[in-house]
Amino acid sequence: MSELKVTESNLEKVDEVIRISGQNIYSCYQCGKCTSGCPSAGLMDIVPSQAMKFLQLGEVEKVSESNTPWVCLSCFICSVRCPKGIDIAAIMEALRLMKLRTNFDYVHPNKIQEEEREILPPIAFVSAFRKMTP
Numbered sequence: 001m002s003e004l005k006v007t008e009s010n011l012e013k014v015d016e017v018i019r020i021s022g023q024n025i026y027s028c029y030q031c032g033k034c035t036s037g038c039p040s041a042g043l044m045d046i047v048p049s050q051a052m053k054f055l056q057l058g059e060v061e062k063v064s065e066s067n068t069p070w071v072c073l074s075c076f077i078c079s080v081r082c083p084k085g086i087d088i089a090a091i092m093e094a095l096r097l098m099k100l101r102t103n104f105d106y107v108h109p110n111k112i113q114e115e116e117r118e119i120l121p122p123i124a125f126v127s128a129f130r131k132m133t134p
């Protein structure tokens with residue numbers, strides 16, 4: 001098992017997540033209600049309640065390098081279900097923003113296959129570009 005190291009840089013990243021999202025990640029007590037209602041949990045590398053735990057432990061990179069913030073649909077079910085009033089969707093948004101601000105594209109317009117361009121509705125592209133490109 002890898003050793004957990006809470007470094008200064010880890011803490012700065014946690015502070016940034018808190019500042020951008022406006023949420024107190026430390027009030028999560030791991031009840032799992034967010035994960036049990038999440039329609040995307042089955043597709044996520046790290047489910048929402050696990051993501052909260054990693055963030056509390058300073059492991060922001062682990063969550064932001066996973067597909068979790070990108071697979072999140074921003075449906076707010078987790079935020080509505082959380083008994084601690086944590087807006088987990090806002091935390092996912094903060095994680096996306098932090099990556100996008102490094103000029104990272106999760107969806108790159110030039111990498112979309114021609115067959116996909118032919119079958120997907122234009123609104124899907126507009127939505128993906130707004131959320132997943134800098």
Ligand code: SF4
Nearest residue numbers: 038072073075076078
């Ligand atoms: S907002 Fe994202 S993380 Fe929350 S329930 Fe919806 S898909 Fe899951």
Ligand code: SF4
Nearest residue numbers: 028029031032034082
């Ligand atoms: S529902 Fe809220 S308190 Fe429960 S695990 Fe999710 S974030 Fe933590």
